[in-house]
Amino acid sequence: xxxxxFDEAADLAALQRVAWRDAVRRHPTVVVGGALLVLxxxxxxxxxxxxxxxxxxxxxxxxxxxPSAQYWFGTDMLGRDVYSRVVFGARISLLVGxxxxxxxxxxxxxxxxxxxxxxxVDAVVMxxxxxxxxxxxxxxxxxxxxxxxxxxxxxxxxxxxxxxPRVSRLVRGVVLSLREQPFVEAAxxxxxxxxxxxxxxxxxNTIAPLIVQGTYICASAIITEAILSFLGAGTPPNIPSWxxxxxxxxxxxxxxxxxxxxxxxxxxxxxxxxxxxxxxLRDALDPRLARRM
Amino acid sequence: MLVVAIFVxxxxxxxxxxxxxxxxxxxxxxxxxxxIRAKLGLxxxxxxxxxxxxxxxxxxxxxxxxxxxxxxSRLILQRVEPTVALTICTMLVTITVAIPxxxxxxxxxxxxxxxxxxxxxxxxxxxxxxxxxxxLIFSLSIWADLLPVQGYxxxxxxxxxxxxxxxxxxxxxxxxxxxxxxxxxxxxxxxxLSQDYIRTAHSKGLSTPAVLLGHALKNASVPIVTTIGIxxxxxxxxxxxxxxxxxxxxxxxxxxxxxxxxxxxxIQGVILVFSAAYVLVNLAIDVCYTFLDPxxxx
Numbered sequence: 001x002x003x004x005x006f007d008e009a010a011d012l013a014a015l016q017r018v019a020w021r022d023a024v025r026r027h028p029t030v031v032v033g034g035a036l037l038v039l040x041x042x043x044x045x046x047x048x049x050x051x052x053x054x055x056x057x058x059x060x061x062x063x064x065x066x067p068s069a070q071y072w073f074g075t076d077m078l079g080r081d082v083y084s085r086v087v088f089g090a091r092i093s094l095l096v097g098x099x100x101x102x103x104x105x106x107x108x109x110x111x112x113x114x115x116x117x118x119x120x121v122d123a124v125v126m127x128x129x130x131x132x133x134x135x136x137x138x139x140x141x142x143x144x145x146x147x148x149x150x151x152x153x154x155x156x157x158x159x160x161x162x163x164x165p166r167v168s169r170l171v172r173g174v175v176l177s178l179r180e181q182p183f184v185e186a187a188x189x190x191x192x193x194x195x196x197x198x199x200x201x202x203x204x205n206t207i208a209p210l211i212v213q214g215t216y217i218c219a220s221a222i223i224t225e226a227i228l229s230f231l232g233a234g235t236p237p238n239i240p241s242w243x244x245x246x247x248x249x250x251x252x253x254x255x256x257x258x259x260x261x262x263x264x265x266x267x268x269x270x271x272x273x274x275x276x277x278x279x280x281l282r283d284a285l286d287p288r289l290a291r292r293m
Numbered sequence: 294m295l296v297v298a299i300f301v302x303x304x305x306x307x308x309x310x311x312x313x314x315x316x317x318x319x320x321x322x323x324x325x326x327x328x329i330r331a332k333l334g335l336x337x338x339x340x341x342x343x344x345x346x347x348x349x350x351x352x353x354x355x356x357x358x359x360x361x362x363x364x365x366s367r368l369i370l371q372r373v374e375p376t377v378a379l380t381i382c383t384m385l386v387t388i389t390v391a392i393p394x395x396x397x398x399x400x401x402x403x404x405x406x407x408x409x410x411x412x413x414x415x416x417x418x419x420x421x422x423x424x425x426x427x428x429l430i431f432s433l434s435i436w437a438d439l440l441p442v443q444g445y446x447x448x449x450x451x452x453x454x455x456x457x458x459x460x461x462x463x464x465x466x467x468x469x470x471x472x473x474x475x476x477x478x479x480x481x482x483x484x485x486l487s488q489d490y491i492r493t494a495h496s497k498g499l500s501t502p503a504v505l506l507g508h509a510l511k512n513a514s515v516p517i518v519t520t521i522g523i524x525x526x527x528x529x530x531x532x533x534x535x536x537x538x539x540x541x542x543x544x545x546x547x548x549x550x551x552x553x554x555x556x557x558x559x560i561q562g563v564i565l566v567f568s569a570a571y572v573l574v575n576l577a578i579d580v581c582y583t584f585l586d587p588x589x590x591x
Contacts, residue, residue: 029415135568138530139548146552146560223421227534230423233552246423250537257431264424272419279415 027283033276040270044090055085055240066258073262076245077252085240086263092152092241093222093270099156100163100221101214107160108167109210113198115168116175126172129165137162141224142233150236155228159221170213174206208285215278219271226267242267355562358551365562368547375445376532376543378455382463383470383528384521391471392517395478396505402483410475417472422531426465426538433461443540462539466531470524477520481513488512514585522578529567 067074073082111129115122132140137159144158178184178201187197228234229243230250237244242263249259349356355365398410420428433439441458448455485491486509494504536545544563551559 134572135564136526136529136571138533139564139567142533142548142552143560143564146555146557219419226421227423227530230534231537231549231552253427253430254435257427257435260427261431264421264427268420268424271421272416275415275419 027280029276030280033273033280036269036273037277040090040266040273041094043087044094047087047091053081053084055080055088056238066256074256074258076248076256076259082245082259082262085245086242086266089240089242089245089263090266090270092235092239093225093267095152096156096159096225097218097222097270097274100159101218103156103160104163104167104217104221105210105214107164109171109206111164111168112171112206113175113202116172116179116202117194117198122172125168129168132162133165133169135162137220138224138227141228142231145228145233150234152235152239155225155234158228159224162224163217163221167210167213167217170209171206174209175202178202178205212278212282212285215274215281219274219278222267222271222274350565355565356558358556358559361556365558368559369544369562369566372542372544372547374447374543375541376536376545378448379459379462379466379532379535379541379543380528382459383466386463387467387470387474388521390467391474392478392510394471394475395517396482396510398475398479399482399486399509400501400505402479407479410479414472414476417468420468422465422469422534423538425468426461426535429461429465430538443538445539445541445543458539458541462535462541465538466528466535469527469531473524473527474517474520478513478517481516482509485509485513511585515582518578518581518585522575525571525574529571 073086076082076085111125115125135143140162141155141158144161145154148154148158184197184201187201192200225234225241226243226246229241230247232247234243235241237248245263246260249256249263253260346356355369357363358365358368361368394410394413398407401407430443434441440460444458446454446458482505491504491509494508495501499507532543533545533548535541536543537549540546544566547559548563550556551563
């Protein structure tokens, strides 16, 4: 007979359970948001296996059927299954949201870093950014979409262009205040080269606010894509996206409200999830910003 | 503004399709087209074209719509009233709702009232205008049958004929804006409430409303007013969508119709007008700072 040895694995598991419970209790909204978001991503990835049919399959005989056991969310005016279209639509929204968040933070970071360190570039580039910021973001995206062919790539590009000025302004602000910090001065005094100062001392300090900003951009990009598609200037009609489905239901909303209702709810839930995660990240990564909001 | 002007002009310059070919029609020979180009000045260099376009804009000439052949400035003037009415109604509703919400949330910080207000703010940010709009239509117009579903009645037909059609669009459009301003009011108030002079005001026996409104809100007003100005961009973006949802014949509808027909002069004109309004309002707000806070001088 031996005394129960110190069971490291079990203890660790117990600790982790406690940590989880603690996190759930302290940030319930973040956990809910994260779970919702994971659910949406899973839905987008596994769209073909979730009891969906071809979202483009026409079936004129079965058009405008209200929600039932066979057609969970009903069918639209061409007899397409609204449930399948909504599930597949998640792909476009998340793709645009993540794409825009990634590209606009990347470009904004580059522009902001250069502008923060170079006076002459700063003067020119920031005036251009100010000008772009004077055009409301959705209008700017609409204008850019009017120039090009409707496609998902172009939507990402157009929304990115309208988000970059805000990111570069944020990064520039952070860089300008970091530049005066003692640790940057110390690095310069010890003869560190400019490029190394940027990479080692300034860049890491811009990451936290940038990640927070990135989630908010993701949320607003998902809304902007839906608005563009809803107005007929976004994702082409042959690809189901939440905005498109709602646009098609627009003329029928008194007869077939469900065509608009379901994509609208999914859209709102997704944006809500991203916003909740963003709030959580902000509280965790950037206490200064958390106090300000 | 100059950057906006250059951007907007480039939009037309880069737009696909050659106006000369469209105007010339199917039977035009290359010589005819060259002639039309010369007449319209389309063969001149970019900067010269930009200069003459800018001069026209300054004189209020925004060009001719490709589709209807009417001057863009006239088309815009026809559609201004509903949009301005909707924007003003929304701002009034929002400001009267959002600022008290933010003040109360800051006053009762940490309680369930505060959580409720902040929860509403997160929801407000997450529900896009058109989703809120349709939810309101379903619940208040179709289901409860209280208000008209869609449409617009001009204010010249009397204020009480005009009002019912404004309620739902203003509420839908105001959601995001309310969330934004309530959040900012709360944050700004929290900052001010922790100051020493608030404690002084309390201890000299002033009533809570007097402290909150007279001392705290007044000192918290600059960031709030700034947010009202910046939020106008959200409002403008929202107007375009709201007008489509509620079938209001304003500038937003003009924009959407122009996009669908690729009528570039109209798109150009509307963007220019909206951006000018945005910049001017924010300029006016900058001037207001001196009244709100006498320490600010220009």
